[in-house]
Amino acid sequence: MTKTDVLIIGSGIAALSTAYRLARYNINVTVVTKGGKKDSNSALAQGGISVALSQEDNWRLHYRDTLMAGCYLNDEKAVERLVSLAPRTLLDFMGAGMDFDRNKKGELLFGREAAHSLNRVIHAGGDATGLKAMEQLIKNTDNNEHITFRLYEPALDLIVKDGRCYGALTRDRDGVIHTYYAGSTVIASGGIGGLYPATTNDKTITGDSIAIAYRAGCKLKNLEFVQFHPTMLTIEGHAYGLVSEAVRGAGALLINDKGERIMEGVHPMKELAPRDVVAREVYAHYLKGEKIYLNISAISDFKQKFPTVSGICESHGVDLSENLIPVAPGAHFHMGGIKATSEGRTDIKGLYAVGEAACTGVHGANRLASNSLLEGLVFGSLTADYIIDNPLPVQEADYAMSKAVAENLPTKDEIRRKMMEFVGIVRHRSETDSIIKWLDSFIPQGEKNFVSLDYNKTDNEQAEIYNMLTAGRLIAVAAAERKDSIGAHCMVE
Numbered sequence: 001m002t003k004t005d006v007l008i009i010g011s012g013i014a015a016l017s018t019a020y021r022l023a024r025y026n027i028n029v030t031v032v033t034k035g036g037k038k039d040s041n042s043a044l045a046q047g048g049i050s051v052a053l054s055q056e057d058n059w060r061l062h063y064r065d066t067l068m069a070g071c072y073l074n075d076e077k078a079v080e081r082l083v084s085l086a087p088r089t090l091l092d093f094m095g096a097g098m099d100f101d102r103n104k105k106g107e108l109l110f111g112r113e114a115a116h117s118l119n120r121v122i123h124a125g126g127d128a129t130g131l132k133a134m135e136q137l138i139k140n141t142d143n144n145e146h147i148t149f150r151l152y153e154p155a156l157d158l159i160v161k162d163g164r165c166y167g168a169l170t171r172d173r174d175g176v177i178h179t180y181y182a183g184s185t186v187i188a189s190g191g192i193g194g195l196y197p198a199t200t201n202d203k204t205i206t207g208d209s210i211a212i213a214y215r216a217g218c219k220l221k222n223l224e225f226v227q228f229h230p231t232m233l234t235i236e237g238h239a240y241g242l243v244s245e246a247v248r249g250a251g252a253l254l255i256n257d258k259g260e261r262i263m264e265g266v267h268p269m270k271e272l273a274p275r276d277v278v279a280r281e282v283y284a285h286y287l288k289g290e291k292i293y294l295n296i297s298a299i300s301d302f303k304q305k306f307p308t309v310s311g312i313c314e315s316h317g318v319d320l321s322e323n324l325i326p327v328a329p330g331a332h333f334h335m336g337g338i339k340a341t342s343e344g345r346t347d348i349k350g351l352y353a354v355g356e357a358a359c360t361g362v363h364g365a366n367r368l369a370s371n372s373l374l375e376g377l378v379f380g381s382l383t384a385d386y387i388i389d390n391p392l393p394v395q396e397a398d399y400a401m402s403k404a405v406a407e408n409l410p411t412k413d414e415i416r417r418k419m420m421e422f423v424g425i426v427r428h429r430s431e432t433d434s435i436i437k438w439l440d441s442f443i444p445q446g447e448k449n450f451v452s453l454d455y456n457k458t459d460n461e462q463a464e465i466y467n468m469l470t471a472g473r474l475i476a477v478a479a480a481e482r483k484d485s486i487g488a489h490c491m492v493e
């Protein structure tokens with residue numbers, strides 16, 4: 001058993017920004033994470049971070065673009081906090097050592113991404129922004145006397161009693177179950193990409209956050225909104241990694257195998273239309289059996305500008321001198337999640353959620369590109385500040401191990417295929433019930449809701465599959481309940 005002031009679940013940008021700020025105020029933090037320090041979506045992020053720092057920009061324009069991309073389903077106050085605090089937060093991050101790409105005069109370079117009305121996205125290492133940001137945060141949190149990392153040790157369940165969270169249960173790679181008691185517990189364990197067959201996400205991202213929070217009785221929100229990225233490098237039906245939107249921002253065109261531009265006449269912003277619009281169009285062509293490519297011939301010095309994308313392409317045999325990258329959509333980002341405020345507060349005392357795991361409403365029905373690394377940085381700091389101002393004592397509480405055993409689990413690939421078919425890019429009103437019934441058929445002991453498992457009789461792989469089933473069911477139910485299409489939720493007959 002371990003006692004710690006704050007327990008943070010996950011080690012992406014949201015987790016480490018929160019940990020770094022808490023440690024600066026001498027608060028002891030334990031970070032438990034499913035993989036290694038860089039196993040996260042944060043480390044994979046390419047395009048950059050949106051922030052109104054250029055001379056022609058201001059946070060009100062960023063605010064307007066965020067609402068427009070989110071189909072005005074956003075929480076306006078959360079958006080205002082995010083975009084108005086962004087410049088100061090990014091300048092602080094630079095002060096803490098982070099370097100962004102600059103021109104010869106030392107001025108920040110601003111890239112363009114979909115649905116932004118001007119160039120607003122700062123980046124690092126060309127298209128390696130997430131990796132550079134994580135390397136900096138790891139440098140700032142490593143060897144810190146207030147921060148302890150526990151790697152390859154996923155959280156299994158929260159310890160919650162009478163509306164108060166007391167910590168969590170984890171299991172390390174030797175199979176040992178650990179109990180952590182914490183004054184405050186922060187869920188920063190990311191989204192749900194791994195529920196789908198093609199995803200841009202890291203392999204550790206399989207919907208644990210919402211499954212764990214749901215079992216603890218925590219409110220969830222907007223789960224039906226799953227963002228698909230239109231352009232994953234895809235060869236013979238296999239998806240291999242993201243081709244950043246910044247590539248389209250730099251002038252790449254989406255074409256079919258006849259060389260025709262597929263976004264012509266679909267949306268006035270063509271290739272730079274909001275992500276859901278582009279993803280649906282690419283998917284529609286893909287379903288017809290057409291091959292879709294990004295034509296990059298208009299981009300000079302492609303390899304220099306996009307070293308990460310070039311590396312992914314070349315390692316999978318794409319000859320960039322032909323200027324064509326084969327693409328198809330993949331699950332990318334979850335706008336929904338654990339209902340939380342901008343300071344990470346959930347409806348359970350002592351439990352916080354931040355980053356992609358949380359739903360503050362900031363992204364509405366569709367996230368504006370490059371707003372999520374920003375969310376991790378800004379709301380991570382706000383969450384830390386709230387915990388600093390409102391510390392709770394570390395107390396022990398009983399965790400009653402469930403007796404439920406999952407004997408009959410489907411494979412991960414079976415879950416992924418069903419999710420794509422029934423709650424993928426396009427959902428059919430008459431069909432969402434069938435996936436709910438299918439997922440329900442795996443609930444142990446005929447319980448009506450997904451209960452916790454007996455972790456003494458379940459290994460981490462089974463616990464992960466069970467979380468995928470739980471998260472999948474919650475998303476399917478939310479999708480079935482929202483009858484009309486909006487943003488990333490496309491519902492047809």
Ligand SMILES: Cc1cc2nc3c(=O)[nH]c(=O)nc-3n(C[C@H](O)[C@H](O)[C@H](O)COP(=O)(O)OP(=O)(O)OC[C@H]3O[C@@H](n4cnc5c(N)ncnc54)[C@H](O)[C@@H]3O)c2cc1C
Pocket residue numbers: 009010011012013014015032033034035039040041042043044045046047048049050129130153154155156188189190191200201202204205206208209242332333354355356357369370371372373374376
């Ligand atoms: C390929 C790609 C490119 C992207 N590009 C951009 C971009 O350019 N700009 C932008 O703003 N956004 C981008 N995004 C989105 C952005 O990267 C993520 O939304 C953001 O990094 C999420 O940060 P996070 O800290 O909330 O979660 P993550 O970075 O995903 O971290 C979650 C952490 O929780 C851990 N974890 C999972 N389950 C458990 C568990 N049960 N117990 C303990 N730990 C657990 C994971 O291993 C991981 O360490 C991109 C995403 C991808 C996948």
